Amino acid sequence: MPEFDRRTALTATGLAAMGAALPARAAAQAPLPLDARKPGLPLKSGHLHMGTGTGPHGTFGITNRYLTRNDAPWLPVMGEFHFTRFPCTYWEEELLKMKAAGVTIVASYILWNHVELSPGRIDWSGDRDIRRFVTLCQNHGLLFFLRPGPWGHAEARFGGIPDWIVAGTRPRSNDPAYMVEVERFWRSLHDQVRGLFWKDGGPILGMQIENEYNLDGPGQGRAHIAALKSLALKLGYDVPLYTVTGWDQTLYPKGEVVPVHGGYPDEPWSAKTTKLPPKENYLFRFDSRVSGDLGAQTRNNRRGDADDDMDDTPFLGAEYGGGVPVMYRRRPLLAPADVAAALTTQVGSGVNLLGYYMFHGGANPLAAGRSLEETQRSGGYNDCPMIGYDFQAPIGQYGEVNAVNAALRPLHYFLGAYGDRLAPMTVHAPTIQPGDKDDLKTLRWSVRAAGGSGFLFVNNHVRQYATAAHTATRFTVTLPNGALTFPSRAVTIAPGAYFFWPFGMDLDGVALDWATAQPVTRITDADGPIHIFAATLPGPVELAFPAGTGLSAPARSEQGRVIADVAPAADRLLTVTAPDGRRVRILLLDQASAQQLWVGDMGEQRRAIVTAADTLFTPQGPLLRQRGAARFDWRILPGPPASAMVKGPTPSAIRFTQSRAAGKAPPIVVGGPAKAAMQPLPEAHRAAAAFTFTLPADAVESGDAFLEIDWRGDIGRLFDGTTMLDDAYWDGRVWRIGLKRFADRLGRPWTLTILPLRADAPIYLDDMARAKLPPGDQVASLLALRIIPELEHRP
CATH class of the missing domain: 2.102.20.10 (Beta-galactosidase, domain 2)
Incomplete structure (x- = not known):
């Protein structure tokens, strides 16, 4: 979001959402x-071939118009959070943040190359422990939606399929060699989540098969989706809901899976270096559920199946942008209203599952020093940061609650309280x-x-x-x-x-x-x-x-x-x-x-709190957190206002030295699958400026703290020695890095490198970012470093 503080952002968003009384x-x-007066479609059920909907905790069902829970209409909120992109130490508090924001279902890709780091060795430990993650969802009353690909995209290398399987088989088809590998992966995954399906008393209620699938031809198309579903059933993936993505001319066997839809306020995957025309997501939909380009890596010129399925399937969403990623050639910044207005139109168009991608940002893991991000040079359509996957999401890469979260929560709370009516x-x-x-x-x-x-x-x-x-x-x-x-x-x-x-x-x-x-x-x-x-x-x-x-x-x-x-x-x-x-x-x-409203469980009651602080509802009661400010103000409704001053560290500037001057950045190559600006080769970073600094060893003793980096350039990379901690493309924002996950690295020198941004770079930047660039052929500068502590208080 643009570079202003949260209180300003909330006020600006609120004012944008207001009309005016007529003079x-x-x-x-x-x-x-x-x-x-026109009646809706006649209600029907039982025509879709889904799995077992009944379990110890109730029943899920699906009609041609909406989902049901315990035979009543149900309109949940689903948010994507990739567990392999976030340290497992903090999974529980992040899930509590999602629940406090009104999320009902947590969805996650299980990216194959995140768990199979070498051929034939699948590792479900540590940050890959899917069973622990799903169990934490269950412990906090959250449902779970499984998205195991096998091709997931997710801005991952080869869409998440390991290199050796890409090289040795024909992926995304019924090639026997490929299907054997998929069965091995899915069987291993099933062993991890066995007993956690809804029918068994667990939280897993759905499974998405493949992603953005529109390939056609022998062993592809509807036949491949059918083969994947048959494999899922054979292995024991018995869930109330099987889905496929419904955009970009998708193909699937009717009645066997249900299409889910999406849309984004901008297209970071676009090759255009200028402002895009108005996005259709700001229009209400009356004749189609399928949005325009959502960035599928493949193309099909025939009509997709989703529009022809409207009378038999409800309007379900899985990929409405809670933000957008910043990609190398295109770096759009979203205001909270850009997201909230688009979601208002989709709900007003009939969406009956509000699904976000992403709701929670993260960081790409490294495999033995090898990066797993999507790049044009590896055959992908986009160039993405090696590590950073913030996505401008309602909850960011380091668990920070972003301003868009506040703009969306009232809608989520409405769906939770009144969605059965809508x-x-x-x-x-x-x-x-x-x-x-x-x-x-x-x-x-x-x-x-x-x-x-x-x-x-x-x-x-x-x-x-x-x-x-x-x-x-x-x-x-x-x-x-x-x-x-x-x-x-x-x-x-x-x-x-x-x-x-x-x-x-x-x-x-x-x-x-x-x-x-x-x-x-x-x-x-x-x-x-x-x-x-x-x-x-x-x-x-x-x-x-x-x-x-x-x-x-x-x-x-x-x-x-x-x-x-x-x-x-x-x-x-x-x-x-x-x-x-x-x-x-x-x-x-x-x-x-x-x-500033937060709604959650306090003891045996559903309560509401008004506060500018981020709020979690824990078994010990509500927990308020905020960055930098020591004064907490809140009101538990209905009730009087309250406040408290909290002792703790205060924001501080960090001194730094420039240890290496910038060289001349090489011209940016235009080419690749997108025929657009390509991320510079690794050797180009020899031209990067370098800045060295040391953060206090005790910076996170009292809780989390955030390093704020005010910089100008093309690509920033943060190192502890030769270990890269994070990276980012400059987009005009202050780069904010949560420090608690790096606690054991504090107190020793870190280095920030900044590859110069050339004035002739054929990339898109929002006007706000462009206005911050100084004159000259290139820029690689560090303006300021600050540590902003995160303070907390229990009312």
Whole structure:
């Protein structure tokens, strides 16, 4: 994300998500119309050939429209976290971070070449211990989705297939020599996860077969996916859900697997060195689930199978970008709104499994000093860092909670609390739609509805493009029981806004006709349920109820309803009493507070905390962490604010010396599979400048600390002696490195090398990064080093 602190980022994101109240002098306009009377597809089940869905802890199922859990509609959040890309010592706390962010299912590739480091020797120890990782998921109430390839991509060398198998077989086909090797790998994996499948009482509920598969021909295509599924069944992979990726002209045997979908706010794999056109992910989808280019390494010119399967399979996601990677030739930076707005459109388009790639960043392991990243020179389409795999994800390479996390959590909490209502709802398109993804003037909106209940989704944000302001806006949704026009007072939807509003919503027996606020979650205390909403516009929120409803706030009678204009405030509960005497409370948060909301289990209760600190819900209670600041502020809802000062280390500057001047960087070669800028050869780093420094040996005695590197150049590499600790392509951000995993290396000299960035480099940098480059033919400079301690407190 751009280089500003988290509090600024959250505020900026929050403001971008807001509209504005309509000035009184603005001219009235006709409400925007949408007809939501068309019924959805008839519900059917049993037509998809999945595995055992029943286990000791309940039942999973699948219909043509949505997933089910214990026979009820279910809309989970799934986040990718590669266990082999993160130290096993810290797996548990990282899983707690994912759970606190609202993730329900943890997905992970099992990258073959991460566990088979030499021919025939598969190692499941240490950071490769899949059984321990899956068991930790189970211990903390998280489900697990297995993605064992055998070809996974994941920006890994040969897509994760070991070199010797690539050399000696015909990968990604029914070549007998290849299938024998796949069986050996999958059998070894099955031995590790035996007894952890849902049917056995474990957390594994699904298996993705292959990835981005669109090859066709003898022994390929649908026949290969069928052969892989048959092999999985033979080995005992019995799961409630078998999937394949559904984009880039994918091919698969209908009924045997279910397609999953995705989309990204930018395309780091693109060969273009300029800003991309508006991405289609910011449009609502009504006729197709398949996004544009998602970076598949192979191409197929025929029509894929996923679009023809829409009537028989639910709209499931597995690879919506929680961020994007920074690749050598293209280095886009995402703002939180770039991600959150795109996800709002996908949920408003009917997504019934919200799956992220990646949700948690990591670091590529080295195999006996040999790197395993994707490169053009090894036949891949992209050049990636040797180690760094941060992905600008909601949780970063070193476990840092990034600003995009805050922008996504309210959506996740909503799906956790109300997803069973949303999942069966049918998607409806407005009468007036944008002409295409380049139309930035027509308002983008949709409705998901069932009967007289539903949610109205709006997106007016498109990454790197200005959208129009929509003044005097109201909506008319025609439902089976008549037309509903709201809000009562027209609003302006500002550029950058994205949100959804409820209508016809049941709040524990109290009817809410509509609200100009976004529902977030439901909690309870000794006095009963509390529904938490987030404001989406500046000023008071409109809450409309049927006539006869009693409110603990001033209200007016209008349109046969009771309508209240309520200012958001974390310390004010609105009590609503239905005509039959049933009572519920509503807590209305402003947008900034909503993005500081954390929801999790505290003892036997589901509770909510508002705090700028990162929050984990542990068996010992909530744990707050933040970088640099000693003052902690929080509010456990409903309740008063609290604060505490914590003693600990303070941020400090680190002195460094330049031990080697930069040489002249060689010209960047254009070529490779992408016919684009190629990462310089290893010998080019002889031109790198070198800087030496020593970090305090006790830097992490009081908890984690982060080294912040403010630098300019092309490629940075951090060494302890000749051991590379991390690397990065410069993209305009401060490079932040968590130090606790390097605790045994602190107190001795480290070296940072910076390969000069040439002024004529044919690479893409965002405007913010370009503006930081000094004039000259090349740059390789280190501006500052700082250590920022991470402090923690238990409320």
